[in-house]
Amino acid sequence: MQWHYLKRRIVNFIGIALTLIATAFTLFWLVWILTTLIGKGWQALDFSMLVQDTPPPGEIGGLRNALVGSIMMCLAGVAIGAPIGVLAATWLAEYGRGTKLAAIIRFVNDVLLSAPSIIIGIFVYALIVLKTGGFSGWAGALALGIILIPVVVRTSEDMLLLVPDTLREAAAALGAQRWRLIVSVVYRAAMRGMITGILLGFARISGETAPLLFTALNNQFFSMDMSNVLANLPMMIFQYAMSPYESWQTLAWAGALLITLSILAINLSLRLFWRDAKKGH
Amino acid sequence: MKFNEFKQNAANSRRMGDVIFQAVTKACALFLLVLVFAIGWQLVVSAMPAIKAFGWDFLLNESWDPVMGEFGAAASIWGTVVSSLIALIIAVPVSLGVAIFLTQIAPNFMRRPVGIAVELLAAIPSIIYGFWGLFVLTPWLAEYVQPWIYEAFGNWPVVGVLFQGPPMGIGLFSAGLVLSIMVIPFMASILIDLFNTVPTQLKEASYGLGSTRFEMISKVVIPYARVGIVGSFMLGLGRALGETMAVTFVIGNAHILSPSIFEPGTTIASTLANEFSEASGGLYVSSLLYLGLVLFLLTFVVLICARLMLWRLTYQAGGKR
Numbered sequence: 001m002q003w004h005y006l007k008r009r010i011v012n013f014i015g016i017a018l019t020l021i022a023t024a025f026t027l028f029w030l031v032w033i034l035t036t037l038i039g040k041g042w043q044a045l046d047f048s049m050l051v052q053d054t055p056p057p058g059e060i061g062g063l064r065n066a067l068v069g070s071i072m073m074c075l076a077g078v079a080i081g082a083p084i085g086v087l088a089a090t091w092l093a094e095y096g097r098g099t100k101l102a103a104i105i106r107f108v109n110d111v112l113l114s115a116p117s118i119i120i121g122i123f124v125y126a127l128i129v130l131k132t133g134g135f136s137g138w139a140g141a142l143a144l145g146i147i148l149i150p151v152v153v154r155t156s157e158d159m160l161l162l163v164p165d166t167l168r169e170a171a172a173a174l175g176a177q178r179w180r181l182i183v184s185v186v187y188r189a190a191m192r193g194m195i196t197g198i199l200l201g202f203a204r205i206s207g208e209t210a211p212l213l214f215t216a217l218n219n220q221f222f223s224m225d226m227s228n229v230l231a232n233l234p235m236m237i238f239q240y241a242m243s244p245y246e247s248w249q250t251l252a253w254a255g256a257l258l259i260t261l262s263i264l265a266i267n268l269s270l271r272l273f274w275r276d277a278k279k280g281h
Numbered sequence: 282m283k284f285n286e287f288k289q290n291a292a293n294s295r296r297m298g299d300v301i302f303q304a305v306t307k308a309c310a311l312f313l314l315v316l317v318f319a320i321g322w323q324l325v326v327s328a329m330p331a332i333k334a335f336g337w338d339f340l341l342n343e344s345w346d347p348v349m350g351e352f353g354a355a356a357s358i359w360g361t362v363v364s365s366l367i368a369l370i371i372a373v374p375v376s377l378g379v380a381i382f383l384t385q386i387a388p389n390f391m392r393r394p395v396g397i398a399v400e401l402l403a404a405i406p407s408i409i410y411g412f413w414g415l416f417v418l419t420p421w422l423a424e425y426v427q428p429w430i431y432e433a434f435g436n437w438p439v440v441g442v443l444f445q446g447p448p449m450g451i452g453l454f455s456a457g458l459v460l461s462i463m464v465i466p467f468m469a470s471i472l473i474d475l476f477n478t479v480p481t482q483l484k485e486a487s488y489g490l491g492s493t494r495f496e497m498i499s500k501v502v503i504p505y506a507r508v509g510i511v512g513s514f515m516l517g518l519g520r521a522l523g524e525t526m527a528v529t530f531v532i533g534n535a536h537i538l539s540p541s542i543f544e545p546g547t548t549i550a551s552t553l554a555n556e557f558s559e560a561s562g563g564l565y566v567s568s569l570l571y572l573g574l575v576l577f578l579l580t581f582v583v584l585i586c587a588r589l590m591l592w593r594l595t596y597q598a599g600g601k602r
Contacts, residue, residue, distance in 0.1 A: 008493050015495035016386055022378025023387075023395065026469070029462045030402045033409065036417050084309045091306035105310050107592075108317055111584045114516055116523020118550050119580070122573040123320045125557075126327040130566075146316065153313070179302035207406025210525035213554055234408050238526065241412050249416075256409050267404045271397055 034260075041257030044250045053222050054236060057245040063255055065222040065231040072224065073141045073216060073232060074206045080145030082198050085152025092153070093160035094182055106157070113150040120146050121211030129215060137230035140216025144205040151204060155197025159190040196270050203266040207259055209234035233259050321577065328571035330563055339571060345536040345552075347560075352568035354575055356536040360453060360546035361576070364528060365521040367457025367542065372464045373514055379465065380472030385498055396473070403466035411530030414459040415451075419531055422458070423450030427543060446543040449533075454542040456532040460521045468517040471591070475509045476502060512590025519584040523576060525550040549576040 048062055055061025088105075096102030124143040129135055163186050171181040187194075212218075218235040219228075233255050240252035325332075331339065335352065342353020383396055427448035435444050446452075479502050487497040503510065533545020534555050547555075549572050560566045 008496070012493035012495040015498070019378040019382035019386055022375045023382045025375055026379050026402065026465050027395070027398055030398055032417070033402075033405065033413050036413055037409070040416075084312060087306045087309035088313060091303075091310040095303050095306060096310065102310070105313055107588060109313050110588050111581065112313065112317065114519055114584055114587075116520075116525065116550065116576065116580055118523060118525045118553060119320065119573065119577050122553065122557075122570060123323055126323050126570060127319075130327065149313070149316075177296070177299050179299045182302070203404065207408065209406070209408040210550070210554060214557055217558065234406065234526075237408055237412060241415070241530070252412065256412055260405055260409055263404055263406065264401055267401060268397070271400070 037253070037257045037260055040250075040253040041255075044254035045257055049254060054220055054231065054240075054251070055247070057243070058247055060247070061251065063233065063236070063251070063258070065219065066233045066236040066255065067258075068222070068224065069137065069216070069219065069231040070206065070233040072226065073137055073144060073212075073230060074202060076138070076141035076226065077144030077148055077205050078198065078202055080142060081148030081201070082152055084145075085149045085198075085201075086156050086194060088149070089153045089156035089160060090182060093157045094178075094186070109150045109153050113154060116210075117143075117147050117208050118210040118213075121214040124211065125214035135215060135217040135229045137216050137226035137228065140212050140230060140232070141226065143211035143215045144208060147208060147211065148198075148201045148205050151201040152194075152197055155200065156190070156194045159193030159197065160186060162193065163189045199266060199270060203263045207234060207263055209238055213238075321574075324570060324574040324577055328567055328574045331567040331571040334564060335568070335571075339568075340575070343536075343538050347556075347565050350562075350564055352564070352571075354549070354572055356538050357547050357549045357552045357572060358575065359538050360456075360532065361522055361548040361550070361579075363542065363546070364453050364456040364460060364532065364548055365518055367454060368460035368464055368521045369514065369518055371458065371461035372468060372517060375461070376465045376468035376472060376513075376517070377510070379469040380476055381498055381502075383469075384473055384476040385502065386494065399466045399469055402462075403470060406526075407463060407524060408526040410459050410463055410527040414455065414527060415530040418459065419450030419455050421450075422455055423448050427454070431543075442540050443542050445541040446539070448543060449545070451531055451533040451545055452543050453532065453546045456528045456546075456548070457542070459527050459531055460524055463524065463527055464517040464521050467520055468513050471513040471516060472510065475506045475513065475591075479505050508590050512587045515583055515587035515590065519580050519587055522583065523550055523580045525554050529554045549573070549579075 049064070050062060050067065051064055052060070052062030053065045054063065088109075092102050092106060096105070120143050124139050124146070128139045128142065132139075167185055167189060168181060171185040172178075176184070212232055212235050216232055216235070217229045218239060219231040221231070223230060237252045237255045237259070240248040240255075243249065331352065335342070339352065339354050340358065341355055342351075343355040344351055344353050345356060346352070379399060383392055383399070387395065427444075427450070431444050431448060435441050483501050483505065484497055487501045492500065528548050529551040532547060532551055534547050534551055535545040536547055536552075537544065539546065553569055553573060553576075557566075557569060560569055
């Protein structure tokens with residue numbers, strides 16, 4: 001009998017120890033990746049990077065063109081994806097609540113949410129780039145916008161559903177039309193959460209590389225022309241990391257550190273300030 | 282009469298606002314359905330020349346020779362499946378362990394910081410994993426891990442075949458490991474949500490019957506959530522199958538079919554990423570899009586199964602999400 005209890009306690013101890021090891025194993029990679037990034041990118045990262053463009057091999061340069069291109073495409077992506085996402089979520093949470101169609105759309109949205117971004121990339125390539133005959137910043141923005149939509153739908157719907165129905169009923173009792181009620185009462189109540197969702201989506205698309213390979217490509221020079229190939233950070237990191245030149249690789253490390261720090265900063269601050277915000281899976 | 286008409290008009294125009302708003306929101310919601318069909322349809326149309334040229338043989342043909350105009354997907358599909366399976370073999374027990382630790386075992390003051398750290402790992406873009414994998418992880422694997430595995434298992438019958446080849450670091454094994462590092466936090470955060478839906482009464486009842494903590498977890502929490510657990514693993518698989526940048530850096534990009542996981546290989550996504558920009562000629566581009574279509578079908582089948590298994594978690598339990 002004594003042995004039986006001892007065995008159960010030993011199994012319990014081993015089980016708990018294993019979960020602790022699994023957690024340590026996971027955090028180990030996070031620490032390793034961050035220390036590598038800081039170790040290799042920190043010295044390379046300085047202020048002159050923001051005013052110089054990507055250099056030819058062996059020369060000194062910066063990331064200005066890539067940074068500007070990335071920001072432009074991500075903002076355009078948000079401008080395309082966020083309104084569609086918020087409106088679709090509005091239908092799911094308000095008009096379509098409880099209907100079969102809403103359930104189907106929600107399901108499809110969840111599938112899209114985890115669909116590989118490269119699929120969206122080649123879709124936009126086949127749809128736009130092949131037909132218009134050229135890679136462009138707009139095609140990149142469209143691909144990023146499409147990737148953003150399911151993220152925004154998911155978070156916005158969650159936030160809209162958190163708004164208590166009594167608020168809706170109160171507005172309806174005052175004689176507000178349904179759309180008035182949604183725009184002036186429900187949106188206002190859910191605003192913070194929805195903006196959080198859009199910002200998390202922005203953080204997500206800003207690191208996307210695969211879809212840009214087939215749409216925006218890359219540009220060595222400074223350009224703000226969205227209808228042509230556009231420089232961007234992820235593609236710059238990809239090309240320079242694969243290059244044989246050490247100065248390019250250093251620049252790629254600096255870019256990698258910059259992009260990771262900004263994404264982690266957005267994620268961290270949103271999570272600390274807004275505890276209920278959940279990113280979609 | 283006049284006044285009634287006026288009232289009617291006013292009511293109509295106010296109702297118009299609602300009709301328009303509802304129509305616009307519904308159009309946006311339906312856009313999601315249209316999008317999925319448009320993706321599938323566009324890929325089929327663009328891949329048509331290759332589908333006509335190679336048919337089903339495309340899936341079984343190993344050779345990929347742009348110069349001769351001969352294309353087959355077998356090596357890419359093999360690499361995709363093998364690297365994802367390696368990733369899952371590592372990630373399944375680890376993510377389960379992390380989720381159990383964070384929901385059932387860790388003291389309260391640890392849950393939030395560690396949980397946030399895990400989520401941060403999930404937020405790092407995949408290109409960073411690839412970059413780091415190529416310059417830091419693969420040299421380390423080639424130096425320390427692979428020779429050791431070869432020493433230990435290389436001479437075993439049957440299994441030994443898996444570990445043949447020079448320990449270069451680059452290859453299917455490294456790709457699988459990098460994928461697992463990416464997929465662990467992703468699966469863990471779904472599992473955490475899942476385990477949080479297990480009713481406290483069940484757990485308390487189990488303790489009340491004298492269970493140890495481990496018995497409570499293995500006999501109550503895990504059986505309660507088992508369908509969702511499998512769903513989360515499949516969601517992780519879907520992510521691993523389509524992951525591009527992390528794999529492209531470390532897999533070696535060689536169109537060969539080898540049983541050894543230390544040999545370089547290629548996946549569908551990394552073939553697309555590597556060859557698109559230099560692809561010339563209709564059949565080459567079309568074959569790449571055919572490859573994309575295969576990936577689309579593969580991942581969507583896996584993701585649909587995964588979501589069906591997670592259905593209960595998402596739409597019945599809790600209702601909030």
